[in-house]
Amino acid sequence: MRWRPLCQLLCLWPYLSYVQPMPIQKVQDDTKTLIKTIVTRINDISHSQSVSSKQRVTGLDFIPGFHPILSLSKMDQTLAIYQQIFTSLPPHNMVQISNDLENLRDLVHLLASTKSCPLPQTSGLQKLENLDGVMEASLYSTEVVALSRLQGSLQDMLQQLDVGPGC
């Protein structure tokens, strides 16, 4: 346990050493702006609007979105899953969303570091089981559901950022 702060420091070192001192407010603003940007991107994707919220799609439980995101750690985990999903989707606008998610995760990391929160260890996140199989069988469902749930998750995050999320 005594090594844990040191490990956290070492993990944060690339950010601390490379990135110039960034006001926390700017980081928060950029985080919010990026979340809004992703939400707008999703809105701009035409078929994502046609999904009815009344219907519950089963079999895609690996896509998060049902539980509120209350902490930075949870944010990072959720974003990591979405990033993995969107990286697996065929190239469309999803590549840009995937890049945005990566930036968003970096921002969450930076926010966590500024709050001295333990860095979320999501880099070694297990690969989603049977993702490729689900993609192959139901690509459209996966995409629209992922987009829809991501949008909801992002808006949830946006609210949490206004409140000030915990570690």
Add this chain to the structure above:
Amino acid sequence: MIFQKFYVALLYCEFLYVITALNLAYPIPPGRFKLSCMPPNTTDDTIRLPVGIPKNTSSLNGDYVAVETKFNWSVTYISKLSKTTFHCCFINEEGANYSTHADNMEGETLVSAVSSFVFQQLGANWNIQCWMKGDLKLFICYMEPLFKNPFKNSDLKVHLSYDPPEEIEDLPLPLQEDSFQTVQCSCSVQECCECHVPIPTARLNGTLLMYLKIASAGVTFQSPLMSVQPMHVVKPDPPLGLHMEITDDGNLKVSWYRPTLVPFPLQYQVKCLENSTSVREADKVISATSLLVGNVLPGSSYEVQVRAKRLDSSGIWSDWSSPRIFTTQDVIYFPPKILTSAGSNVSFHCIYKSEDKIVSSKKIVWWVNLAEKITESQYNIVSDHVSKVTFSNLRATKPRGNFTYDAVYCCNEHECHHRYAELYVIDVNINISCETDGYLTKMTCRWSAGTVQSLLGSTVQLRYHRSSLYCSASPSIHPISQHKDCILQRDGFYECIFQPIFLLSGYTMWIRINHSLGSLDSPPACVLPDSVVKPLPPSSVKSEITINSGLLKISWEKPLFPENNLQFQIRYGLSGKEIQWKVHEVYNPKSKSASLPVPDLCAVYAMQVRCKRLDGLGYWSNWSHPAYTVVRDIKAPTRGPEIWRITNGDITKKERNVTLLWKPLMKNDSLCSVKRYVVKHHTSHNGTWSEDVGNHTSFTFLWTEQAHTVTVLAINSIGASSANFNLTFSWPMTKVNAVQSLSAYPLSSSCVVLSWTLSPSDYNLMYLIIEWKNLNEDDDIKWLRIPSHVKKYYIHDHFIPIEEYQFSLYPIFVEGVGSPKIINGFTQGESQRSDAGLYITVPIIISSSVLLLGTLLISHQRMKKLFWEDVPNPKNCSWAQGLNFQKPETFEHLFTKHTGSVAFGPLLLEPETISEDISVDTSWKNKDEVVSATMVSLLLNTSDLEKTSICISEQCNCAKVSEAESSKVTYEHECQKQSSVKYATLVSNLKSNETNSEQGVVHSAASKCFSIKHSPLKDSSSNSSWDIETQALFLLPDQQPNMISPHLSCPGLDELLELQGIFPEENHSEKSVCYLGVTSIKEKESGVCLTNKSGVLCPFPAHCLLTDIRFLQDSCSCFVENNFSVGTCGNKTFVPYMPQFQSCSTHTSKIIENKMCNLTA
């Protein structure tokens, strides 16, 4: 002792034999080894060791071991020969103390006794070397006799039997003979044989077993069994691409490429000869493919070879590569070329050799471009012979023609070698500008290679490194970078596109310039895509002029991206070809509209909106599509129209028709249109009522009451005009005179100024009405409303000055329209016109008069001056002797004094006098002409011909020739042109043509112009002197007024004439002398002709001047219809004979009509 050693060797051979018997083969060494075969009975004193084997070594070390092998399958005996067994042994050449096992020899065929004897005595010895070729496909064994073997070459047959490589562990025991394959070796004349064994690549690491069979002279030798792993005896190919260069440190760098197809590391050996003598670096074995040779001397040659071998020392050295010679120059620069960036520091070193001596570094000086000496403070002495110069804070090299570098010279004091070092300084400050598109998915970066492109052979590329978040405060070139493809655009910029992008990742970019001299990097720049966004322009832009408020309102929708707060910029202006934009800023990010005051509410405005991040980052978007306002009614008309009236009917009657007139409201007043007009009446009896007149601008009503007030209202979709003009018609007021005076002044055809004075009045003057109309035309009246305080007004209209206009000024009182003041404008039109003509004519007359007077004065002065300048020297001119030129009383006095004594002489002529000669070159064609000619000849061939004075004015259209009783002939003609000859002594050189021919032509060579054509003198000239050969006439057209030049004769001129033989003797008596007349334009009427006989001045006909006499028909006005026609020659050039003369040409005049002197009359 020797025997003891041999026995030891023999024991060793036996040992090997035993080993061989245990299937142990001789391992082939990488180097050479020897195969020695000898009979066993020579193992006593008579046995000889092979040549080349140091006996002492082998014996001393006791390593010489021979082993006799007797395989079951190869038991051999030399039974047929002598039953002698040959023992064959391998002897390591290098060690010379290592022997191999022995083998037997078998004689299978008969051999000659001699040969067998030799074999028995000497045995047979070979040097053998086996290796794997560099391509790893062929195993080669090469053998050569150690000394001259007693073989016949033709009989020599060598076979190599081999067992394909197998793993040693898998060797079958015992060996089977039929597992061997045999190849025949190729032998040369020198008894050298080479055996090739193909080795499969897969078995390069296996063990190859083999033995040799050598058959010659009926004897067959078989070597012991040999074993080898081909990979351990590889002989690589020589290294390739050997090259040398002087390094930046002044060393000679020898470089090469390793041979291909060698799958193992190599070591190399370099042989370097300096100036073909001293060997340098010969023993160095290195593993790198380059070698630095230090202390290189200028002006030396270096011959280098290199060979290779397996790095683990197994195998065989390759052959030496082909020698490569590198000659250093007398001046060595190191580095010879430098590519660097502007602002950096670089140094050059130099070794200078001059006349076989290396120059001391203290004497070395440096120059740049042979033009600029480098200050010594930049020099450094590295060693006795090495000088160094350092350039600091370099500036970019400016290309000079095709040279894109600076030439740096190392000089020996005042002597510079032609070789130089090249310094390329490139300005690598390349600005990279990036722009993220409005969708935040693409970032386009642009940069210009600029001066970098001038560096020939260079390539540029953009490299970048992406950080996870944001940019570093001081971006630096990251060791791990990526290359981005960029496309050169037409504008010379490279364009690189990043898509997709990481919005908040810092992209550190730089331009790498790759060149053979090295690579340069531009200063890195970090770009955050989020901070260089160029948003999409706002959409849904709409604009309108708001009703009632009258503001220009523009609304828009912000673009989807970015999500940051935005500021907006609006530009608007009157729509047209060139819109004068006004800009309005909107800093409220939530604003979606703006209202702006505009001066003209009834105009079409164009407007556009653009946006940018509120924090200032990024770029302005493009302007949105323009939105245009629509002209519509904004407010009720600000005022009603200005009204005026025309009254008709008898002024004495109580009822009059009044026609109201008003001007349509402009948009500025109507805001923005008028649907209709309403006339509102007010009288004391009838009260108030209105009449809708629609869009008309006139309305007639009957004025019956004492006072009638009307008001015209303008009405649009918003409402009626609030401020309106009233006009009250009141009978009493028509008699009120308020205008005291009125005057109109036309300024131009488009402007007339009216001024007036008003008399004080008890009434309230509201305004004035100016009314004018053209009285000559039925134009409608025009009117203007003028404020009451104005005293002068400029009316702009199209006025015709010659027309008459009536101007009226009406005072408009609150109580009614007052009495007008009426004047007629432009009533002085005619006088003004005459005045205008006078204004033009008088100056012209005055100026003409002045000009004329001036001309006369100047001419008079000039004439006087010329006259007195041309006064001849009385000493040299006979005629002038005795004359007082200082005070001549009259010209007559001056000229008449010596006229009688003058036959010829220079003339004091004013400029522009002419001399002409007369020639007759055309014959008469009919009798009439002959008759006329006769008449002329009678006239001109009188005995007094010489005394006859003929006065001809040059260039006359017509001449009247009259004969006076005193034999004076005058020609009157009209002068058209002044002559350009001042004066001439006529040297008549008329050639005597055939006078008896009809077309006899008499020419005057002295003067071209005095020709006579169709001369009537032709026939009569036989007895007369109208043979003009000797005639000389002066043509003296007048030019100066009041001046008459005498015809003069100077002795010198007479002499000249005589010398030239111009006048033949026979015609001497018939000389016709020049006759001149000088007159002026004014005195043409009183022109005189001066005869040499009478010595008096003859009166000249008007416009006639004695210049020439002609009897021409075509070009001169000579005889027309039997009349003597005297004129001037056309197009004749008068050649000056005296310096004072000027050449001239005259134009042919028309034939003088009816102005000729009829000499016959």
